[in-house]
Amino acid sequence: MTLRDVSEASGVSEMTVSRVLRDKGDVSAATRAKVKDAAKRLGYVPNRIAGSLASSHVNLIAVIIPSLKNMVFPEVLSGISEGLDDTDLQPVFGVTEYRPEREEKVLFEMLSWRPAGIIIAGLEHSDPSRAMLAQAGIPVVEIMDTDGDPIDACVGISHRRAGREMGEAIVAAGYRKIGFMGTQMPLDHRARKRFEGFTRTLAKSGIEITDRDFYAGGSALTKGREMTQAMLERHPELDFLYYSNDMIGAGGLMYLLGQGVDIPGQIGLAGFNGVELLDGLPRKLATMDACRYEIGNRAAKIIAARVLGQDPGEERVQLTPRIDLGDTLIRG
Numbered sequence: 001m002t003l004r005d006v007s008e009a010s011g012v013s014e015m016t017v018s019r020v021l022r023d024k025g026d027v028s029a030a031t032r033a034k035v036k037d038a039a040k041r042l043g044y045v046p047n048r049i050a051g052s053l054a055s056s057h058v059n060l061i062a063v064i065i066p067s068l069k070n071m072v073f074p075e076v077l078s079g080i081s082e083g084l085d086d087t088d089l090q091p092v093f094g095v096t097e098y099r100p101e102r103e104e105k106v107l108f109e110m111l112s113w114r115p116a117g118i119i120i121a122g123l124e125h126s127d128p129s130r131a132m133l134a135q136a137g138i139p140v141v142e143i144m145d146t147d148g149d150p151i152d153a154c155v156g157i158s159h160r161r162a163g164r165e166m167g168e169a170i171v172a173a174g175y176r177k178i179g180f181m182g183t184q185m186p187l188d189h190r191a192r193k194r195f196e197g198f199t200r201t202l203a204k205s206g207i208e209i210t211d212r213d214f215y216a217g218g219s220a221l222t223k224g225r226e227m228t229q230a231m232l233e234r235h236p237e238l239d240f241l242y243y244s245n246d247m248i249g250a251g252g253l254m255y256l257l258g259q260g261v262d263i264p265g266q267i268g269l270a271g272f273n274g275v276e277l278l279d280g281l282p283r284k285l286a287t288m289d290a291c292r293y294e295i296g297n298r299a300a301k302i303i304a305a306r307v308l309g310q311d312p313g314e315e316r317v318q319l320t321p322r323i324d325l326g327d328t329l330i331r332g
Helices: 003-010 014-021 029-042 048-055 072-083 100-111 127-134 159-172 189-204 221-234 246-258 276-280 292-307
Strands: 060-065 090-095 117-121 140-145 153-157 178-183 211-215 240-243 268-270 287-289 316-318 322-324
Touching: 003 014, 003 029, 014 029, 060 072, 060 100, 072 090, 072 117, 072 292, 090 100, 100 117, 100 127, 117 292, 140 189, 140 292, 153 159, 153 292, 159 189, 159 240, 159 268, 159 287, 159 322, 178 189, 178 221, 178 246, 211 221, 221 240, 221 246, 240 246, 246 268, 246 276
Parallel strands: 060 090, 060 117, 117 140, 140 153, 153 316, 178 211, 178 240, 240 268
Antiparallel strands: 287 322
């Protein structure tokens, strides 16, 4: 389907059709409606790649995230999508599975299409990825984290602060025998930073982690059940379990409830992310809201403003996570 087909169907010149479909030039409302009706009826889709030869980019925003296997990133993507709603920009997504070499490949392929901007999770990238981002010549917004040096703009939370504040809440509630369960730290930098903030806070109160366990893979309820059972078999004296995310925390909660354990009297629990899907559990898991939707939305608006030549406002945004003590962390 070409401009000529739309021209013949609408009875106007190809030049006029081009102006209408690009929202350029002085064209009467009646002619504009006639052209758009013909284009819609014929199923015409413009060749944006050809148009990008003149503008140096297409109206696509590359969004690169680590995973779609847990409940964290869909909310980020929703915020990005809605942040671009009033523009001609469209997000396209790539997934890295937390692997630096995979991120390099996804980034290379996306940049080869000359997107108008990039939104990418995290501040830690391989040298080749950092070089591509720095030389891209388009707006770059790194999201989810502010503990580090961004290449351009960034929107996120301090994960070290999040770990520190959860540690303070646990210590204030009187817990002392603490176990930690989470994802493999070398791959998940944000979980590692929370763990660092958490353990440093405990150390200031003279407390060491009694046991820790790490796993690879998605944030699964089953994994949380298995890890919780194994840890308590090793250390039945534990009085608190801190999970790096809510999904494995919910698995641990269901296991303990099935065993008749007094929560939070005998054992307290906490996760991270504030996943609303888990609000229907028999006990509300203590957690921390990671501001996921707002992070995506703010990042998208920064990109859109810069692409459109508008003032994006603050471009290095640190949001404040909030603790929800739920029903599993005794209030101090």
